[in-house]
Amino acid sequence: MKHIFWILLLASQVTFAQSISEKKLSKKKLIEQADYYFFQEDFVKALELYSDILDNYPRNHYVQYHKYVAYQLTAGTSENLDSLKEYEANEGKTDKFYNYWLGRIHYNRYEFDIAEKHFQAFLDLDIYKTKEITVETKQRLKETVKAQEFYLSPNEFEVVNLGSPINSAYDDLSPAFFSGHSELMFISSRDYAHEGTDYKKPTTHSVFHCVKTGESWDTPTSIDALGTFTEKNAKIEVVNNDGRLFLYKTEAGKSQLYFSQPIKNSWSKPIIFDSRLGSANIQSHFFINDAETVIYFSSKTDNGDLDLYQSIYDPARQSWSSPVAVPGLVNSQYDEDSPFLSHDGKTLYFSSNNPESIGGHDIFMSTWNEGSYGWGTPVNLGFPINTINDEINFQMNEDDISGFMSSDRLHGKGGFDIYYFHKQGKVLVEGTVFNNADGSPVANARIDLKPINNDDETFRTHTDQNGHYETEIFTNENFKGLIYVGNQLAHTETFKSEHPEHSKSFEQNFRIDIPEHVEETDFKTLYDKKSEQKYERMEMLGSKFRAGEKAMLRNIYFDVHSAQLTQESYPVLKELYLMLNKNKSLNVEIGGHTDNTGTLQSNMDLSLARAESVKAYLVKQGIATNRLITKGYGPTEPLASNDDEVNGRELNRRIEVRVLN
Template sequence: MNRLIVKYILLSAFGFLHSVAIIAQDNNKQVAEEFVEIGDEIYFVQKAPEQAKEMYIQAAQLDPSNIKANYMAGKTISETINKGEATPYFQQVYQLDADYKFDLLYSIARSYQYGLQFEEAIEHYNRYLERLEQDKDYRGEDKIPENQVKRRIYECQNGQEFIANARNFIIKNIGSSINSNSLDYAPVINADETMMIFTSRRKQNNLNENVYDDNFAYEDIFISYKENGKWGPAKNIDEPVNTLYFESNLALSADGKQLYLYRDENNGDIYVSDQRSDGSWSEPEPVSDNINSSYSENSVTISPDGQTIYFSSDRPGGFGGLDLYKCEKDRKGEWGKVTNLGETVNTPYDEDGVFMDFDGKTLYFSSRGRKGMGGYDIFKSVYKAEDDSWNDPVNLGYPINTPDDDIFFVSTKDGKRGYFATVRNDGVGYLDIYMVEIPDQTEELANKLDKKNQKQLAKEEGLANRNIGQVNQPKSSNTLQPVQLLLKVEDASNQQALDAQVSLKGNQKDETLASQKIADGIYRFDIQNNKTVEYVLAVEKPGYVYKSVKVSIPPMADKPQEFRKKVTLDPVTQVATDYRMVLDFVYFDFNSAHLKDESQDELSRLKSFLEENPGVRVEIAGHTDNIGSATYNKALSQKRAQAIVNYLAEQGIATERLTAQGYGETDPIASNDDEAEGRELNRRVEMRVLESRTIANQ
């Protein structure tokens, strides 16, 4: 292990101190082989794909002709997060050797599916089916059976439908008070939404200072209380609920006094802990021998009246895999007979992540079966007391559900919000907890206005056609429809709609899309692309701190697609000292303080913000990862911060309002153990407010 660490440090230093452009090709190949060797040891011996992934990615970047590096980069990405990013690596393998793996076309298709590129995924799944037909006698371990491939095609078809009919959900990361740079998931809340309990594999405040075989900390349960409408810093719930090993919370009673949790004993059992009057928690006890079995019990939820418990189990007698069951208390208050929820709810696939809503009849759960987009999808079914049956489960749709696993959804008592764990572009760590917000009346009004505008436009087009002697033809179902992005801008302090200057710019130079205002603070973009494109969405308003965010827009389809995005702006008058904002769209040349041309738009927004708010004094803070020496990192970060200050000064911003400070590797916002979700985030430049005051007649 020591040899491995030394080799990694030496290779990292080599890659950091030398520009790729001046490394001889033979050296590239040799170093790439070294990275593959390290990756193999991490992946196959330590069983840690997240850490192995960055080794393979670096190897593939150094030597694109290294077929194993590309294949293992794709494979490890597919086994971790942001699985859609595996596509170019698998495609490179196919270009080098189409027969490298029998299921290579399937792997390409799967990564396209994860990346929401369903048409390309279906094409490659069908090509893999053709290969299956041609090689019927193949018996290798890398053979994917026909029925599984057809299931994937069905999921892609569902995905096309769900994205074309995207739901009006607003999904927001609940922030760093709860989320860490590791894995955070399985949130549960009490009825008045003042307490959240969740599971985390963070190292900080974990009872066990060691890590598990996958290089993540052991599971611990954490708790957070809502203070003045915001979630306070999460704390370890501590002993006796947590031990040195794995504990995961499962459910919370409506009053927040009983916590149900999972312990990896007896193949997985459900325990319950009671909150004492002093706020501490009792020693967890098994719920009941009627509920716990020698098989696995994975998730649980309790009805609001505490009389019925629902849980998942793979015990015999079900419909296949994990099934959902229920158990009711008898007259003595003991848990009675367990019954299966039946084939309306359960399938031959896994059902898990169960949650009974506060209305006592709406059941949320996740399933790998029925009409899903891939992995676990979240469904809901309503109990009908009159005939003791369940309604057919309904998929919650996109953007809550994705082709990856979406599970452990819980709703608030008023039904206006929900919480679940997912991987998104704006995440704090590997897996974060997000809040789902149901659109308010303003957004519903915007939707109605939008439809009204479309009807009026259609009417005007019809009149124009008649005036020139044309006959209106019904629109072909094969006509591709533009993707609509509806943007709502709000004041972060009071949630009031704001009129602002908004822009949406793509990768191509000068590719800026026009917006149409359809209501106060609400704007629409009509986007026409034949592939998924990432845009920079910028929102600016005098008196507020501007925001720039990345938005990924899928290709056009034969049905309309609508996506909704909410951006909140902070009033400058309420920005406290030490307010920070990462300048995500400022770029430098490798190992250099030279600003790239792509930084121009973000720097222009920063300049405009400072011009409009002369009472604001800022620090430009440079940060790096921990690769290379601390002295070198601090010097590079100082140069990069100074480069931005120099630009602003050249644009007329008074130098006394600007400070450049390089922090090097001393202030990370993510773990330096990983590249894509760690060191890449730590290599950043921030704007930090040092002073914010009002200037008369500004």
């Protein structure tokens, strides 16, 4: 998913970073503290704080609901949604963002058809929504539809997680095979001493080594001589099979390309490969060909994105050329990273987050064009090589049909894992879906065919008016067929795809029981507009998640029949200033309101004068005057009856702040 930068919330709320144990707070303040991180989309911290609150207030449904949302958007991506769905009847009706959150959750679970409905339902709600959240949701909806198209058309590759002990709950990256693929070195942030505990994941990475015995891998061991890596874009590569080991890492605050020689049963201490290829140039992943005559690497441009560069070795001078951008059409205004050159030198593979990606960083390939002497238009390798998550460290074996890569995709062991991929043959499957009751064909049924060993892949098709279907699937695989009528699952059946001799296809029919009632879920009916908030908390006015456009400035005091602010007003005004100073694109209306004591004209004049006093304070603090407009409403918009002072006229005398953009 493309990174979108959110407007930050009120700076004074940074005090929320104090732990609950450090400061005794009321339940309301504790919830506001957790909400701050939740709406900042720091779901890990929010989850921690909501959990702490529930230790003392276990029946608070609001906290339980937000905890489950945070959990599903972080650690619980692969788990069922039963706990969250329990809150649909209540929080689903009171939280206008319910469909938005469910859309994001289902998207992360690769359930794009459901995510699409939730995003659309949120957009269709006739409620107040910020421009930021509306634009963002439309973009998420667009990306969801695009991802669905990719996922329902898997290419000929099959992707397999290498599993334990190579992959762990931590990041496992940059596989480097040698000795005929019987030995593997890779980078990992694993910490054996604390694995399986609540210990926080380390921020450093080490090089690990393991040997394959038979069909299984021995437990990886760290190579201490190679040191540690502090950045996720660290890279290792073994050149010439069992030759030198190259490393990209940071030492003493400077990133460099290093190399290490094999010695006995270990490796030598890394030394700088070439000072010309230091941190001013190589700033992320690299690739060196077997002959050690060309280096491809990524480096930051003046615009802050990563582009691919190359340096050529000159044997006459025994030195590397100054790096230049790779020729052709590879580089863009987005990131191009993690290069790999095919063994014949004609195909360049790399990772990019350009608009043609499914989401995150995808693997692309570009073919060398001898005529233009440059690389051609990049082509996305599609699903299942790519997912909505990140794919890096791609490397193709010499056979051009198999290889390895790293990805933080769904259903992994945790963080980035190392995957093996290989091309798989396909066969045409065709057949008919019959009604079990009378044997008649079932038209317009949806058929999802999923390989049993990889539930993320789906080959989808539909029956025609005669109940017939056909599609290509992997050959010699066990499949699960799911038949849907409307939105209801009507039938599940397993079968094996076999490629018969002297035929290009095989037949697989299904007999199903038609559901009595086929209903579509209407997500739009979940939210109850009666729960719409009239006023938002001040600190939320700068957030895309604000529930309304207004905040009331309570505890603002003026002298009687005067627009002169009293000393007691300044703490609240400071909060308003801090919020506006933090959200510099925000323009607001400051509205003054009075009770009905006195004449209408005098109250209209007084309310405007008081609004002007608030504006004057903000301008004096440094807020630009063109961001503030004032308006006096007098007694025309009362919140309560003016018959009583308490809970009446005192509520009507107020200052309101309304967001204009």
